[in-house]
Amino acid sequence: VTRVGVHDIARRAKVSIGTVDRALHGRAGISQATREKVLRIATSVGYTPNPTARALSVRRSTLRVGVCIPEEIHFFYDQMRVGIEDEARRCESLGVEFIYRPVPNLGESEKRQITALLREKLHALLVVPGNPKVVTPLINKAEASGVRVVCISTDAPLSRRSTVVCVNPELNGRLAAELMAKFVPVGAEVAIITGMLATEDHRKKTEGFQAGFFTHSARGAVLAVLEAHESEEESYRKTCELLAGEKRLSGIYVNTVNCLPVCRAVQEHGRGRQLRLITTDLFQEMVPFIENGTISASVYQDPYRQGQDAVRIALDHLLEKAAIAPANYLNPAIVLCSNLYLFREVAGLSPTPNSTRTRRSA
Amino acid sequence: VTRVGVHDIARRAKVSIGTVDRALHGRAGISQATREKVLRIATSVGYTPNPTARALSVRRSTLRVGVCIPEEIHFFYDQMRVGIEDEARRCESLGVEFIYRPVPNLGESEKRQITALLREKLHALLVVPGNPKVVTPLINKAEASGVRVVCISTDAPLSRRSTVVCVNPELNGRLAAELMAKFVPVGAEVAIITGMLATEDHRKKTEGFQAGFFTHSARGAVLAVLEAHESEEESYRKTCELLAGEKRLSGIYVNTVNCLPVCRAVQEHGRGRQLRLITTDLFQEMVPFIENGTISASVYQDPYRQGQDAVRIALDHLLEKAAIAPANYLNPAIVLCSNLYLFREVAGLSPTPNSTRTRRSA
DNA sequence: CTGAAAGCGCTAACAA
DNA sequence: TTGTTAGCGCTTTCAG
Numbered sequence: 001v002t003r004v005g006v007h008d009i010a011r012r013a014k015v016s017i018g019t020v021d022r023a024l025h026g027r028a029g030i031s032q033a034t035r036e037k038v039l040r041i042a043t044s045v046g047y048t049p050n051p052t053a054r055a056l057s058v059r060r061s062t063l064r065v066g067v068c069i070p071e072e073i074h075f076f077y078d079q080m081r082v083g084i085e086d087e088a089r090r091c092e093s094l095g096v097e098f099i100y101r102p103v104p105n106l107g108e109s110e111k112r113q114i115t116a117l118l119r120e121k122l123h124a125l126l127v128v129p130g131n132p133k134v135v136t137p138l139i140n141k142a143e144a145s146g147v148r149v150v151c152i153s154t155d156a157p158l159s160r161r162s163t164v165v166c167v168n169p170e171l172n173g174r175l176a177a178e179l180m181a182k183f184v185p186v187g188a189e190v191a192i193i194t195g196m197l198a199t200e201d202h203r204k205k206t207e208g209f210q211a212g213f214f215t216h217s218a219r220g221a222v223l224a225v226l227e228a229h230e231s232e233e234e235s236y237r238k239t240c241e242l243l244a245g246e247k248r249l250s251g252i253y254v255n256t257v258n259c260l261p262v263c264r265a266v267q268e269h270g271r272g273r274q275l276r277l278i279t280t281d282l283f284q285e286m287v288p289f290i291e292n293g294t295i296s297a298s299v300y301q302d303p304y305r306q307g308q309d310a311v312r313i314a315l316d317h318l319l320e321k322a323a324i325a326p327a328n329y330l331n332p333a334i335v336l337c338s339n340l341y342l343f344r345e346v347a348g349l350s351p352t353p354n355s356t357r358t359r360r361s362a
Numbered sequence: 363v364t365r366v367g368v369h370d371i372a373r374r375a376k377v378s379i380g381t382v383d384r385a386l387h388g389r390a391g392i393s394q395a396t397r398e399k400v401l402r403i404a405t406s407v408g409y410t411p412n413p414t415a416r417a418l419s420v421r422r423s424t425l426r427v428g429v430c431i432p433e434e435i436h437f438f439y440d441q442m443r444v445g446i447e448d449e450a451r452r453c454e455s456l457g458v459e460f461i462y463r464p465v466p467n468l469g470e471s472e473k474r475q476i477t478a479l480l481r482e483k484l485h486a487l488l489v490v491p492g493n494p495k496v497v498t499p500l501i502n503k504a505e506a507s508g509v510r511v512v513c514i515s516t517d518a519p520l521s522r523r524s525t526v527v528c529v530n531p532e533l534n535g536r537l538a539a540e541l542m543a544k545f546v547p548v549g550a551e552v553a554i555i556t557g558m559l560a561t562e563d564h565r566k567k568t569e570g571f572q573a574g575f576f577t578h579s580a581r582g583a584v585l586a587v588l589e590a591h592e593s594e595e596e597s598y599r600k601t602c603e604l605l606a607g608e609k610r611l612s613g614i615y616v617n618t619v620n621c622l623p624v625c626r627a628v629q630e631h632g633r634g635r636q637l638r639l640i641t642t643d644l645f646q647e648m649v650p651f652i653e654n655g656t657i658s659a660s661v662y663q664d665p666y667r668q669g670q671d672a673v674r675i676a677l678d679h680l681l682e683k684a685a686i687a688p689a690n691y692l693n694p695a696i697v698l699c700s701n702l703y704l705f706r707e708v709a710g711l712s713p714t715p716n717s718t719r720t721r722r723s724a
Numbered sequence: 725c726t727g728a729a730a731g732c733g734c735t736a737a738c739a740a
Numbered sequence: 741t742t743g744t745t746a747g748c749g750c751t752t753t754c755a756g
Contacts, residue, residue, distance in 0.1 A: 003749090005748095005749055005750080006749070006750065006751095007749080015726075015727085016726065016727045016750095017727090017728090017749090017750085018727060018728075018751090018752085018753095019725085019726060021750075021751065021752085022725090022726085025751090028725095029725055030725075030726080031725060031726090034725085034726085049749085050418075050748085050749050050750070051454050051750095052414055052417045052418045052454075052456065052748085052749080052750090053418050053748070053749035053750040053751090054417050054749080054750055054751075055414045055732090055750090056412075056414045056415050056732045056733070056734090056749080056750075056751095057731080057732055057749075057750040057751045057752085058732085058750075058751060058752090059732080062365055062733095082729075089682075090678065090682070092410065092729070094413075094414070094456075095412065096367055134421070171700060171701065171704070175698060175700045175701055177698045177700075178698050178699055179698070182544075182545050182638075182658060182659075183544050183545070189561040212700060216699070216700075234743075263484060263727065276544075276740070297544075316452065320451075320452070328703075329704060331695060331701055331704040331705065332701070333693060333695060333696075334695075334696045336537060336540050336541070337540055337578070338533060338536040338537045338539075338540045338574060338578075339533065339537055339693055339694070342533075342691060342692075343693070344691040346729090352745085365733095367733055367734080368733070368735095369733080377742075377743085378742065378743045378744070379734085379735095379744090380735090380736085380742070380743060380744070380745095381741085381742060381743075381745090383734075383735065383736085384734065384741095384742085387735090389736095391741060391742080392725095392741065392742080393741060396741080396742085409733075411733085412732090412733050412734070414732085414734095415732065415733030415734045415748090415750090416733075416734055416735075417733090417734090418732085418733080418734075418735095418748045418749070418750090419733075419734040419735045419736085419747080419748055420734080420735065420736095420748080561737080632756090
């Protein structure tokens with residue numbers, strides 16, 4: 001099976017390889033007649049270009065990808081960074097260069113960092129936008145100068161970013177609600193503990209949960225939506241009050257990362273009742289609560305995958321001219337006790353010694 | 363930051379590119395002193411070879427990856443194939459050639475197809491082993507001659523395959539059991555419908571479910587394990603008998619793909635009771651049953667991802683000398699009504715018109 | 725409009 | 741032991 005190349009076509013058409021190239025790529029400077037002849041021969045011999053040769057020939061400049069995501073140890077953005085780095089490593093042999101300009105926290109000094117990145121003659125920019133108002137003009141400026149911008153995890157919906165890679169927050173809430181509806185009995189009453197409803201992400205998760213619980217539960221109701229403002233103390237206190245006030249409460253959905261105070265409160269004051277707790281994401285401190293059943297399930301947004309996918313989308317576009325979908329919604333995973341140790345955040349840990357759950361109340 | 367190549371190293375070491383090549387590849391005909399000097403410079407400037415150029419230059423030694431998976435339209439192995447093809451496309455610019463030799467059905471004529479592949483001077487082989495007894499010697503032969511073999515979806519555990527990419531079947535069963543335990547009330551009785559317990563995969567899923575249900579349910583019991591031998595008629599009949607005989611039954615776990623007859627039986631004869639059905643994998647015909655709540659959840663083994671990961675593992679090893687883990691266990695996804703349309707098998711379809719589930723019994 | 729030729733970065737055969 | 745050189749198949753520039 002000897003592959004046919006531009007030379008073969010040129011020979012058969014009695015033209016030069018330059019002409020073949022012009023015909024094949026619809027470039028200017030060739031007569032319609034020759035073009036058709038070349039094209040006809042090319043299809044008749046079943047020509048397929050050798051992408052290796054093309055890649056070698058065409059890519060003289062190295063691609064530069066800027067990355068601006070929050071820095072963090074041991075959690076969400078940390079996993080995202082690892083996902084980006086792992087995928088970046090696979091591409092460095094293709095001559096792709098990654099330039100990291102992290103921000104210390106979501107939204108903090110992002111204007112400075114992104115501006116710095118944009119000076120680097122990027123081809124693509126991966127960014128977790130903290131404050132959309134700040135980031136949107138920068139994104140628009142980048143896209144205007146041909147830089148493909150991929151938002152990760154949170155969107156800048158009014159910007160001209162090429163795409164976003166995230167879990168749809170509304171779906172996130174709906175999924176939690178459907179699970180909750182299936183966990184609790186008919187007519188059950190549940191509550192939501194959120195961060196700040198001013199945050200789009202939290203608001204949409206909350207709305208999604210309410211809509212989903214209405215759809216999937218049988219005569220159930222969402223009794224309360226409590227804002228805890230990401231405060232440990234406030235979360236704990238409000239959960240305790242909730243448990244004290246609503247004796248019939250049979251489920252709590254926590255849609256922010258700040259679930260540990262809720263777990264503690266439930267463990268201390270919810271004992272004995274069939275209270276179902278559904279949380280968001282996963283980190284090591286949650287493990288004992290999942291193992292002992294305090295947390296029934298957690299909706300996991302897979303930051304590693306988000307980072308990985310963002311890189312892949314950008315590079316498929318840059319290297320292979322793949323189209324970019326306007327949005328890339330990941331399917332969140334569901335963390336249960338059984339699959340806990342397959343998650344990156346937990347893999348490698350060994351189960352807590354006293355985690356054997358033999359026929360406890362499920 | 364312009365990439366450094368053999369020429370740069372040659373210049374710095376004041377030798378020719380031929381010598382650099384000899385040093386870099388441990389070829390003969392070079393003095394120890396020059397070799398060390400070149401190597402030192404190469405590492406100090408962080409030289410990484412350009413695989414595209416290498417591939418182009420070496421020409422005939424493009425990497426060849428053989429693929430032997432079942433052929434199928436519209437379902438599991440079909441998705442797996444797409445996953446492999448998508449990932450293969452991303453690699454073709456690296457000069458990797460994929461040779462497909464599918465089998466019509468799992469295990470059918472696999473000896474012939476794999477043998478044919480092994481004649482192709484492969485570097486890696488991706489295979490879904492049907493009959494381990496047949497495939498194991500072929501795998502061993504391949505590995506003995508330096509071909510890295512990656513099993514997908516099912517393992518050939520006694521062979522010397524480099525790795526397997528799959529969902530651990532026992533975990534699969536445990537996960538289904540944990541969900542079931544959380545869905546059904548205290549003291550609930552459930553049943554398992556399986557294919558053939560002689561099949562390792564089905565047996566392990568069954569065992570996993572039993573163990574998991576014992577662990578996670580509160581005083582519940584697995585009443586029956588029914589083998590339906592992948593027969594539509596048998597599945598339907600046995601489900602009907604089960605529903606008639608066990609009036610208190612509150613859950614069924616179907617651990618094979620053959621779930622439609624069970625769905626029909628449940629819809630016809632299980633009406634009115636809170637019967638929880640947990641199935642395996644996902645295909646279009648299941649959609650209405652998920653939408654109308656007949657199926658409470660399905661444990662999805664993500665064939666697309668399995669194919670994709672298999673390619674990645676093989677190529678990371680071949681191209682970047684990455685180590686291969688002895689096994690790669692994927693985390694199964696859980697299909698619910700809310701996230702249904704994020705799955706590849708269903709994406710693009712629009713929801714069934716009468717699927718609006720307004721406050722039905724969950 | 726068309727052809728010739730110079731690379732892309734690396735390998736390998738052949739000289740020296 | 742080392743240097744030189746001719747490609748791999750394609751794109752692109754520069755003459756004609």
